[in-house]
Structures are given as structure tokens and as C-alpha cells.
Amino acid sequence: MPESPRPPSGLPSSGPTIWVDADACPGAVKEIILRAAVRLCVRTVFVANKPLKLPISPYVSSERVGAGLDVADGRIAQNAQPGDLAVTADIPLAARLVEKGVTTLDPRGTLYDAQSMGEVLALRNFMHELREGGVQTSGPKGFGPRDAQQFAATFDRELSRALKAARPSTPSPPRNPPA
Secondary structure (H helix, E strand, O other): OOOOOOOOOOOOOOOOOEEEEOOOOOHHHHHHHHHHHHHHOOOEEEEEOOOOOOOOOOOEEEEEOOOOOOHHHHHHHHHOOOOOEEEOOOHHHHHHHHHHOOEEEOOOOOEEOHHHHHHHHHHHHHHHHHHHOOOOOOOOOOOOHHHHHHHHHHHHHHHHHHHHHHOOOOOOOOOOOOO
């Protein structure tokens, strides 16, 4: 089993890591994530079963996994830690990550949490059963600029929260009592 990815030498290992289920991630979402990773110096790992073209950066890496059902999902679920941030359109993976305490959102900017995950999983399973039974469903609408804008807003908010939570708190200087 391959080792968990490590930050490049010289980078701090503390702070959140951004995990991206990159196989079906829209290009606009990848660009938003890449810009934030470089601008904020946040370790980011794109996991896919195909080669990815990513810019050279000490903060950005990719992990290529073997082809197969849920191989990339398994790698992300195994390595993501509480306090990390993950981006995936895969609902079962999102459920696993939320359960671990990983902030998880989809490429359209939907934030998954423990309260919503049960309903989202139930709907996904229901639609899967319909398709298995021969019912044709429409599938998701195309990804557009409004989706990218919603993702950017949610991603920025949640990444800011994760970075703030990871910062060590600095004690306030002692107050002198009034004389």
C-alpha cells in the first residue's frame, strides 16, 4: 500500500490539506482550487486514475491511482483527516468524509454535513434503484458559470474556516488592572 502523500520538504505539515476527487472535477473548479492553494500556501492533492496537467508548485501535487471502481475515493477517504477540506461529486465518498470530520463540498458548492448527508444518500440510492429498474432519469444539469461562482463562494468560506481553525491560538497579553 502506498504511503500517505507528504508535503514537499520545507513545507509545514500542519494545517488543512485540500483533497480533490479529480477524475470528474470540472476545469473551472480545478482552477479555483489551484489559485487558492498557491495564493494561501495550502497543501492540495488531486487524486485521479488518469494523468493530470497541474502547474508546478510546492503546494500542489497529484496522486495517480489504478483504474477501478472507487480506487480514488478509497485513497482520499484513507488519507483525509479531520480539519481537511475535500471536493467530490461522489456522494458515498462525501458521506465517508463527513463522518471523519472532513469538510466536504461538491463542485457546485453544496456543503455536505452530518444533518444533510442522510437525505442526500437516500435520494442518491433511490435514483440509483430507479435507473437499475429501467427508469430513465435526467441526470444533473450541465456545469455553468453560476455553478463555478457558487463553488468559489462556498470553497472560499470553508477554506478560510479551516485555515483559521488550524492556526494556533495566541494568548492575549495580560491586562493591567486600572490604577
